[in-house]
Amino acid sequence: xxEPAVRVGLVxxxxxxxxxxxxxxxxxxxxxxxxxxxxxxxxxxxxxxxxDRGVSLAEYATTRNWRELVDxxxxxxxxxxxxxxxxxxxxxxxxxxxxxxxxxxxxxxxxQHGEEIFALAASKRAEIAxxxxxxxxxxxxxxxxxxxxxxxxxxxxxxxxxxxxxILTEMEERGESYEACVKRAQDLGYAEAxxxxxxxxxxxxxxxxxxxxxxxxxxxxxxxxGVEGVERIEPVDVEYxxxxxxxxxxxxxxxxxxxxxxxxxxxxxxxxxSVLARVDGPMNAVEVQGLHSGPTLYYGAxxxxxxxxxxxxxxxxxxxxxxxxGAALRVPPLGTPALREVxxxxxxxxxxxxxxxxxxxxxxxxxxxxTGALGEFGISIATVLQEERRAERxxxxxxxxxxxxxGSLDAAIRDIEQLAEVTRPVQVIRxxxxx
Amino acid sequence: xxEPAVRVGLVxxxxxxxxxxxxxxxxxxxxxxxxxxxxxxxxxxxxxxxxDRGVSLAEYATTRNWRELVDxxxxxxxxxxxxxxxxxxxxxxxxxxxxxxxxxxxxxxxxQHGEEIFALAASKRAEIAxxxxxxxxxxxxxxxxxxxxxxxxxxxxxxxxxxxxxILTEMEERGESYEACVKRAQDLGYAEAxxxxxxxxxxxxxxxxxxxxxxxxxxxxxxxxGVEGVERIEPVDVEYxxxxxxxxxxxxxxxxxxxxxxxxxxxxxxxxxSVLARVDGPMNAVEVQGLHSGPTLYYGAxxxxxxxxxxxxxxxxxxxxxxxxGAALRVPPLGTPALREVxxxxxxxxxxxxxxxxxxxxxxxxxxxxTGALGEFGISIATVLQEERRAERxxxxxxxxxxxxxGSLDAAIRDIEQLAEVTRPVQVIRxxxxx
Numbered sequence: 001x002x003e004p005a006v007r008v009g010l011v012x013x014x015x016x017x018x019x020x021x022x023x024x025x026x027x028x029x030x031x032x033x034x035x036x037x038x039x040x041x042x043x044x045x046x047x048x049x050x051x052d053r054g055v056s057l058a059e060y061a062t063t064r065n066w067r068e069l070v071d072x073x074x075x076x077x078x079x080x081x082x083x084x085x086x087x088x089x090x091x092x093x094x095x096x097x098x099x100x101x102x103x104x105x106x107x108x109x110x111x112q113h114g115e116e117i118f119a120l121a122a123s124k125r126a127e128i129a130x131x132x133x134x135x136x137x138x139x140x141x142x143x144x145x146x147x148x149x150x151x152x153x154x155x156x157x158x159x160x161x162x163x164x165x166x167i168l169t170e171m172e173e174r175g176e177s178y179e180a181c182v183k184r185a186q187d188l189g190y191a192e193a194x195x196x197x198x199x200x201x202x203x204x205x206x207x208x209x210x211x212x213x214x215x216x217x218x219x220x221x222x223x224x225x226g227v228e229g230v231e232r233i234e235p236v237d238v239e240y241x242x243x244x245x246x247x248x249x250x251x252x253x254x255x256x257x258x259x260x261x262x263x264x265x266x267x268x269x270x271x272x273x274s275v276l277a278r279v280d281g282p283m284n285a286v287e288v289q290g291l292h293s294g295p296t297l298y299y300g301a302x303x304x305x306x307x308x309x310x311x312x313x314x315x316x317x318x319x320x321x322x323x324x325x326g327a328a329l330r331v332p333p334l335g336t337p338a339l340r341e342v343x344x345x346x347x348x349x350x351x352x353x354x355x356x357x358x359x360x361x362x363x364x365x366x367x368x369x370x371t372g373a374l375g376e377f378g379i380s381i382a383t384v385l386q387e388e389r390r391a392e393r394x395x396x397x398x399x400x401x402x403x404x405x406x407g408s409l410d411a412a413i414r415d416i417e418q419l420a421e422v423t424r425p426v427q428v429i430r431x432x433x434x435x
Numbered sequence: 436x437x438e439p440a441v442r443v444g445l446v447x448x449x450x451x452x453x454x455x456x457x458x459x460x461x462x463x464x465x466x467x468x469x470x471x472x473x474x475x476x477x478x479x480x481x482x483x484x485x486x487d488r489g490v491s492l493a494e495y496a497t498t499r500n501w502r503e504l505v506d507x508x509x510x511x512x513x514x515x516x517x518x519x520x521x522x523x524x525x526x527x528x529x530x531x532x533x534x535x536x537x538x539x540x541x542x543x544x545x546x547q548h549g550e551e552i553f554a555l556a557a558s559k560r561a562e563i564a565x566x567x568x569x570x571x572x573x574x575x576x577x578x579x580x581x582x583x584x585x586x587x588x589x590x591x592x593x594x595x596x597x598x599x600x601x602i603l604t605e606m607e608e609r610g611e612s613y614e615a616c617v618k619r620a621q622d623l624g625y626a627e628a629x630x631x632x633x634x635x636x637x638x639x640x641x642x643x644x645x646x647x648x649x650x651x652x653x654x655x656x657x658x659x660x661g662v663e664g665v666e667r668i669e670p671v672d673v674e675y676x677x678x679x680x681x682x683x684x685x686x687x688x689x690x691x692x693x694x695x696x697x698x699x700x701x702x703x704x705x706x707x708x709s710v711l712a713r714v715d716g717p718m719n720a721v722e723v724q725g726l727h728s729g730p731t732l733y734y735g736a737x738x739x740x741x742x743x744x745x746x747x748x749x750x751x752x753x754x755x756x757x758x759x760x761g762a763a764l765r766v767p768p769l770g771t772p773a774l775r776e777v778x779x780x781x782x783x784x785x786x787x788x789x790x791x792x793x794x795x796x797x798x799x800x801x802x803x804x805x806t807g808a809l810g811e812f813g814i815s816i817a818t819v820l821q822e823e824r825r826a827e828r829x830x831x832x833x834x835x836x837x838x839x840x841x842g843s844l845d846a847a848i849r850d851i852e853q854l855a856e857v858t859r860p861v862q863v864i865r866x867x868x869x870x
Contacts, residue, residue: 026727027585030587034771034772036772137731139578139581142577142581143578146574147573147577148574149469150466150748150749150752151458152462217469274713278708291461292461292744293742294572294739294742295735295736296573296574296733296736297732297733297734299733300728300729300730301731309727310583310728311728314583314585316585317585318581331756
């Protein structure tokens, strides 16, 4: 007699949901062969069942009411791909509450309501998996939770937003403005019509919150650390970075330091010879530094219908095995039985090298005033670049510093911005050399 | 009452074994916290218990007789780090036969005796894990077995031997001879006193055999495909590669093609802009191409006491969980219940671009004879580089081809090597652009 199937209900037929349907249709036999039993998508819920998404839904039961799907006793596993933190939260909580396994790729939901969700999953002994929530198709959460589980993780540096990485790559390769590159990203489907949560760093912050839990076993919300996006990067910064052998990436950073765990999302200059600097276009990568394992890096498509769908179906296979073999919660979803609450390192205590670009009127003594302000706060200068002024255009003073305390730098910048010759806010970008 | 421990016996106190001991000593609390129960190293077996390896063995029972350890009913999991395929095979088979879980990093053993070992593990329902056998610390086998399990894998390209990669990187960066770079690799501990199995491709072939099982579900022994090492690479090839935007890497290649599965280990020229080209020194990386997931890449230390030790202890944690939770064999060790036997694509049917370096006496018409021989076998030339002859030294003719059938190329090379003006075997290196 053939093994009975494990049954899946899918809520949300957007980009990733459609990818999941396609993978079930293409991979049915391969998946059953690997599992040793069939895994079947049987019910799909979405408020819009009319739009043609290029896949046939004929073989599935469909409903506009997600509760019907979640309440269906025939469904073993629920996939939440609605997005957002409203209905999605209700779906995930209701499914866990009824003891079903849940797969989601919803980073906003996990970053903002993770505590509630993981507590309910634990109390109901229901499985939850979310590989697609960070790094799309890249199995980096599994790597942290299982592959590297013997090691102490000391840092993570992630390029986890493909929209931002595409924009920065285009600015570098074409020398075009931020706005022009956003436009192209939208035309190619790498950015949404309203790209705010991608370009302002919010999406990266959600993902960093999840990475911090898995890497360090700590609970840190995305509102607890500094977040900056790519909006203020100008082609001139990209160009100066290149001249000193660096490239600009939006990095989600978590580090174990003397001052505690450090976390932030910032545009960062990294050496062009590093592997991370080669991560171009909409691709994602996470570099992990372990005490024993040293540096490891995980690279791949950070978004997209089929790549993220592939991670979601992989999670479903894991949960199906757990269910079939009665081994629920073999590995806790966050890799550790309980997260610790932590106080993060204070931003002002963090130390790094900096790139500064100061737009100053070309008057005698202005360079001395700027460098004097830095010196006053104990900030040591590594390089200064000021080109000859052409015509009437102001030429920026570009400075890189040795390692400096963020609090001291902020104070020096405030003083520099008070100078009469300084016409605009100073452009400040971190430099990470240790990768 | 505290949870009882899962107990580990370690056979083989070499480089990796010593790393495993260190990680148990450093990470005891972290490991117990993540597992929810203690994992304890209790017995160590090695024929040499006298040499000071810089770690204290005071807290362990020790024995020179591995059978004593394997027969000990108190031991739940056995780590085999003896290496080779003699005693190591006996240890692994005996441990599985007694129902113990086994962790090994022994690629030669798995590549040559995998069929016997995995069959015994399945029949005894005993767990076996071997993440450290390919890519050292990099959890690439887990990525293939679990993270990418929903997808159809179409190709794998691996830099899986750190010794070869270090030598090639040094030749590139210093322009030195192969021999000088081997010497430096030995001085730095990246190559053994007898580096034969590393530099001739044997080690990469063992790892490719394991990767082929996990990526394609096929059983392919390391003697079934073409294997070539780095010994015949000369600085001039490295230099010419660089001029045309390529770098030379020793790649373990597996591909799903029209002719069946293609497998080989060869020095290969790859675009310098690819992520894989940035993998320098003793580091390893595997690039995987999936139907839905697209390209993903896994990078890290491919060898070394603590990096590989970290993968071994990670495997022990997985097996300890399985044992404690009664969920043995949740995921089959090779990701699929049974490997398929396959007939590989015939090497002569494979198609790729080629780099050819022909050492020819500079006589009129020699270039025409060489290109004529290629044309006769339908091989189309992409670029030709022949510099002016200086003094009496013969200057090579460097040719890159468009995609050509390997059988046709081999025939053309045989004809070229018959030419009176051609003084040495033609240097032939594959070019992979699609990465």
